[in-house]
Amino acid sequence: MTSKNSILTISGACKEYKTYYFLPHIFSRPTSFPALDNVSLSLHQGEILGIIGESGSGKTTLGKSIINLNKLTRGTISLFGRDVTGFSQRKFRPLRKSIQMIFQDLDAALNPNMKIKNILQDIYHSHHQGSKSDSEKQIINILESVYLNESILEKYPTELSGGQKRRVSIAGVLLVGPKIIIADEPTSGLDAHVQRLIMHLLLKLQSLNKLSMVLISHDLSLIQEMCQRIIVMYQGSIVETGTKDEIFQNTAHPYTQQLVNAQLQNISQYQEHSRHLKQNHGNTKLIKPTQGCMFSPHCSRYLLLGKPEICTSKPSTLSKLSFSPTHNVKCYFPL
Template sequence: MTGTPLLEVKDLQKVFTVGSMMNKKNVQAIRNISFTIYEGETLGLVGESGCGKSTTGRAAIRLIEPTSGTVKFMGQDITKVKEQQLRKIRRDMQMIFQDPYASLNPRMTIEKILMEPYKLQNLYSSQEREERVISLMQEVGLRPEYRRRYPHEFSGGQRQRIGIARALALNPKLIIADEPVSALDVSVQAQVLNLMMDLQDKYKLSYLFISHDLSVVKYICHRIGVMYLGEIVEMGGRDDLYNNPLHPYTQSLLSSIPTVDQDVRLERIILSGDVPSPAAPPSGCSFHPRCPSCMEICKTVKPETIQVGQQVVACHLYP
């Protein structure tokens, strides 16, 4: 996809220190992550649990501090700005969290939750804030008369709509959606996804959509990056990646998608072994202990990321 770059991430890394005082270890949660999100685009990040998807999203908007790398938002490197300046920039960057109940303060009414962004940014009068809360609730399909209720009085789908309303409050340009529908029933998932797509068209939003559900990602995303053990191993357009997966890991993920269509059913690729620990990653290609196409070079030499057609892939199968 081409257009105006909104978010440019280059060589992003995050290292966590774990363990006791006497036995500390550095765990590299993400390494050398690079991608660009364009205006009006949805970029998906997929992979198994623990591969670093959520860490990537949070580090990209500095909810956690990246260890190294650069993140440019609208051309400005936000990794170097101070907290006070970052607060202003965050008006244009918001996040939808995975668990809508845990991300909403149970002691605050929905009205107070949705007013909080305006108070933090010192925007509007009390009456204007109330009017905007009513407008936000209508925007996401909630009845304004429910605004004085508490989060526990809503269903899971309604709570996620409240989370979306809060993310929209400051009219952002970019929203990081971290597993926004994984806790919802399938029928409610469709409603929330359609809502997000309608809002994208209406407000020209860009999304970084993080999910482990390949069917959901195919439905909403324009481009998709596949992550394994803290790295992006393949990235491409939605149709290119689903019709012609290059990396063996991508092929195994796509083969696991359930389908009732016998004509398009892929042969199931079952991976051996478990995902290695990020505290002790394998040498060479991090996927080689589980790869059905492993070669000797894969065990010792880390593959470079190269362009193959319209996709990029890090694999020794494509010299």
């Protein structure tokens, strides 16, 4: 999935977290849990690439791995044509001007002991040479662009609403002026009007060819509006990739279909997942397959086709659908 004009390429990324049944302890052995399993993708110059998938599917883990906040267990990452796999924080620091993340977890992103003014000034001065008055002007301009009043500068993060904090963190990222933004649920907590205005701002930057973005969101209508290509993740793996129309109009993976249906019926993906489980298995206790397709216990198509053995015995790989050069699916019996 690499191409000549890709500015970010990930190949075979795996991330294993260690989990303990009891507290870490010399007698308790950790078990490894794969949060990312052989993920490969590329982001092209000027593109907005969407990533969707239910809670826990590995989206944030992937985003943090891209900006070097998570070390991959296996796989490689290249940024602007340079292999950055395994870079130390110090070696990666100069790249932070070019790649930034809008964090899903706002409390981790904003230091509660600093006024917004100081947080934004620190960000400005760690990436730009300008004077104090340059930074003040720039900060006020950026605050305006995210529809925040400058009175917010004297406040602490704990005095702000979720939506205000979200916009301060977006302002911080824009202040750096990166070429790539990893935006992890950037509009959650914003009212519909402000969400639209901020997305237009990001689209404007993208159309000026100043920005490429990986947009992670549960909001499928936002993904449809903003993204040219979309990746669908399930339990740490990519199960489908394609253009917006391929994913939403010619859905190939039963899991994607479940996500899209949940959106059409305006119910949460979690509710849809539980509904399917109840319908198919009578209860919500999961039987996790040890091999083959992880989605098979929840897959209505698998049941419909009489539980084909191959689905649970042999891992499927992401393969191109014969009639499209851009549509890939990881399923033996795509829709």
